[in-house]
Amino acid sequence: xxxxxxxxxxxxxxxxxxxxxxxxxxxxxxxxxxxxxxxxxxxxxxxxxxxxxxxxxxxxxxxxxxxxxxxxxxxxxxxxxxxxxxxxxxxxxxxxxxxxxxxxxxxxxxxxxxxxxxxxxxxxxxxxxxxxxxxxxxxxxxxxxxxxxxxxxxxxxxxxxxxxxxxxxxxxxxxxxxxxxxxxxxxxxxxxxxxxxxxxxxxxxxxxxxxxxxxxxxxxxxxxxxxxxxxxxxxxxxxxxxxxxxxxxxxxxxxxxxxxxxxxxxxxxxxxxxxxxxxxxxxxxxxxxxxxxxxxxxxxxxxxxxxxxxxxxxxxxxxxxxxxxxxxxxxxxxxxxxxxxxxxxxxxxxxxxxxxxxxxxxxxxxxxxxxxxxxxxxxxxxxxxxxxxxxxxxxxxxxxxxxxxxxxxxxxxxxxxxxxxxxxxxxxxxxxxxxxxxxxxxxxxxxxxxxxxxxxxxxxxxxxxxxxxxxxxxxxxxxxxx
Numbered sequence: 001x002x003x004x005x006x007x008x009x010x011x012x013x014x015x016x017x018x019x020x021x022x023x024x025x026x027x028x029x030x031x032x033x034x035x036x037x038x039x040x041x042x043x044x045x046x047x048x049x050x051x052x053x054x055x056x057x058x059x060x061x062x063x064x065x066x067x068x069x070x071x072x073x074x075x076x077x078x079x080x081x082x083x084x085x086x087x088x089x090x091x092x093x094x095x096x097x098x099x100x101x102x103x104x105x106x107x108x109x110x111x112x113x114x115x116x117x118x119x120x121x122x123x124x125x126x127x128x129x130x131x132x133x134x135x136x137x138x139x140x141x142x143x144x145x146x147x148x149x150x151x152x153x154x155x156x157x158x159x160x161x162x163x164x165x166x167x168x169x170x171x172x173x174x175x176x177x178x179x180x181x182x183x184x185x186x187x188x189x190x191x192x193x194x195x196x197x198x199x200x201x202x203x204x205x206x207x208x209x210x211x212x213x214x215x216x217x218x219x220x221x222x223x224x225x226x227x228x229x230x231x232x233x234x235x236x237x238x239x240x241x242x243x244x245x246x247x248x249x250x251x252x253x254x255x256x257x258x259x260x261x262x263x264x265x266x267x268x269x270x271x272x273x274x275x276x277x278x279x280x281x282x283x284x285x286x287x288x289x290x291x292x293x294x295x296x297x298x299x300x301x302x303x304x305x306x307x308x309x310x311x312x313x314x315x316x317x318x319x320x321x322x323x324x325x326x327x328x329x330x331x332x333x334x335x336x337x338x339x340x341x342x343x344x345x346x347x348x349x350x351x352x353x354x355x356x357x358x359x360x361x362x363x364x365x366x367x368x369x370x371x372x373x374x375x376x377x378x379x380x381x382x383x384x385x386x387x388x389x390x391x392x393x394x395x396x397x398x399x400x401x402x403x404x405x406x407x408x409x410x411x412x413x414x415x416x417x418x419x420x421x422x423x424x425x426x427x428x429x430x431x432x433x434x435x436x437x438x439x440x441x442x443x444x445x446x447x448x449x450x451x452x453x454x455x456x457x458x459x460x461x462x463x464x465x466x467x468x469x470x471x472x473x474x475x476x477x478x479x480x481x482x
Contacts, residue, residue, distance in 0.1 A: 004101045008464055010471045012129055016040075016122035020114060021097040026082040027148040029093065030054055033078045037142055040125050053155045054144040060128055062137045066482040069136035071163035074127065075432065076120035076170055077146030077153075081254060081456040084111040086209065086261060088458070105453075107461035115462035116455040117146070120169030123474060135478040139163050146170075146432060147256060147456075149186070150395045153432035156439060164440075165406050165481065167474070168433050168447035172218070172455060174466035175418075178447035179407060180426030181434055182217065182341075182364040183371060185394025186255055187378045189359040191319060191387040193352070194312045201245065201267040205305040206231070206280060208251075210297040213260030213457040216346035217364055217429030220258070221330050221339075223294045225287070227251050227262035228347050232323035234283040235264060239320065241279055244268050245310035248352035249323065255348045255362040256430075257456040262350075267310050277302055319357060322385050323350065326361065331374055334366065341428035343370040345378065359387075364428060366397050398434035398445070400426050406444045406481075413477050418469070422448075448473070 008014045025033040034056055041048040047059040056078075062069055082092040088110035090098075098109045107113055124140040127133060139161060143152030171178045208227045212219075228251040235246070244266045251262025268276055284300050291298070311319065328347040334340040343365035351358045361378050365371035375391055382389040401407070407424070414422040433445045450466040453459070 004099075009468050010126060012126035013119070013122045013467065013471060016125045017118055020118040020122060021099055024093050025078055025080050025114065026092050027079040027145050030078040030144045034142070034144070037078070037121070037125065040128065044128060046128060051155070051157065051160060053152065055152050055156060055160070056142045057160060058128060058140045060138040060140075063134045063482060066134070066136050069482050070165060071137040071139060072135070072478065072481055073139045073141055073161060073163040073166040074124040075141040075143070075166055075168050075436070076117045076124060077143045077432065078121060079145055079147050080114035080116065080118065081112050081147050081257065083213075083253060083257060083457055085458050101464070102461075104464055105461040106464060108458065111458050112456065113460040113462065115452050115460060116172065117170045119452070119462055119467060119470075120449055123169055123471060127475070127478070133475055133478065134482055136482040137163070143432060147254070149255070150430055150432055150435055153435040154395065156436070158439065161440060164443055166433065166436060166443055166445040167477070168431060168445060169449055169474075170431060171427075171447045171449040172452040174449070174451045174463070174469055175420075176423040176425050176448065177407065177410060178425055178427050178431065179402070179404065180366070180400035181398045181431040182366045182428050183368065183395055183397035183434060184362060184364040184430050185371060185375060185391065187361040187363065187375055187382075188390040189361070189382050189387050190389070191322065191357040191359060191385070193319070193355050193357060194315045195309045195355070196312050198267065198307055198309050200269070202270045202273070203247070203265065203267050203305040203307045204273070204302055205263055205265045206300060206302045207261065207263040208298070208300050209261045210299045211260040211295055212454070212459065213258045214454055215429060215456045216256045216258050216348065216362055217344070218427055220344045220346065220428065221341050223291065224258055225291045225295050225298065226328050226347055227259040228323060228350055229328055230287050231262040231264055232320050234280060234287065236320050236324045237283050238276065238279045239317070242272060242275055244272075244276060246316040246320070247308045247310050249319065249350055249357070250352055252349035254456065255360050256346070257348065258346060259348065260457065265305050265308065267307070318385050322381070322387070323347070326381060327374070327377060332370065337426060340426055342366055343374055344428065345374050364430070366426070366428070395430055396434045396438050398431060398437055404444055404446065406446050409480060410446060410477055413480050414473060417473055417476055
């Protein structure tokens, strides 16, 4: 076991997490991690099955005396968000995650860590291995492709699970029980580009970087900047002062991550480089000042680039204004639950190709009509500039049930274990509970986990002490539910 993980408790959980760090598991590439999970089941002589799309369930009989207890499902997802800083040399298809301990935290070096949802998965595997624990009949469900749209949970067939109580291990604040979540849906925009032949000038590339980014649901109300919005708004302002020929705008990587970096390529007359840089610096300082309380590390760079054919003047103006105007951020707050975002949208990704720009927006809401209203607004602004838009059906939310029996039981267990009350919350993010609850009517569900900060970004880290508390609470809960 890696030396920096050897001292951490519970040992069995961190032992599996060390293996998770070695195995590539970006969304859509879960075969290898699934094989590892199945190898654990085989070594333990436990019953397992893998469905046609890659979801896995492992079953374990109850402790003696609890054979007639109602079965409990432990659930997590196998995939992770694969994000890295642009200056980090890392291939997520083959390179192991490099992690380290910093104070009370485990974190990766320049990449996402995969604690979301690796810690939950490893807790389930450790429970399967421990024959000294008391528990009811167990099913451990490991789903694929959660991060790109809850795809694995959506593909579960009705005969895949037997239990009627589900503990989702994918929450990120220790001491908080999640009992509801937002639904969501994406908008894929195809913006046609017209280009003209390059005539004269010199090519440059300007880049915005160093933003916090983060989860487009749970972090959307934290005042974090969107790199795509900043660079497009700066270019819009500069276009009123100086002529430049835009070649491309690119930014963001994932639909469910706030863009941390964005860059634009353009052509200038060489003698205008200093003027452009001065104007960009001025507008950048204005943006930096706007976000000064949150974005302390944001920066920009300008460097020479390869000459390519620029956009026509009309296309350039329309694209920059479109990216500046398209909605991003919190749309409305929940009227009854304090500090809970009700509706938001994330301008997540822009990719400029030869003759089109591909733009992804991810919208969330706990109110179905508000979700569709926001997506309709995105559709209207897209159509107004002649862009094509595809808006496929999204995923459902999870309506809180304050009368839940499993909630009542776990609140009591938490209070007795730690001498304080757990916080009860709903989150502005998608959890697989929404889909599972819709597929398996009557499923009593709750979500909890250790403290994980900045998921979906290279600043992701998991608090060591809360992993131990999470384990203690999980094992006591299973004993009480037996």
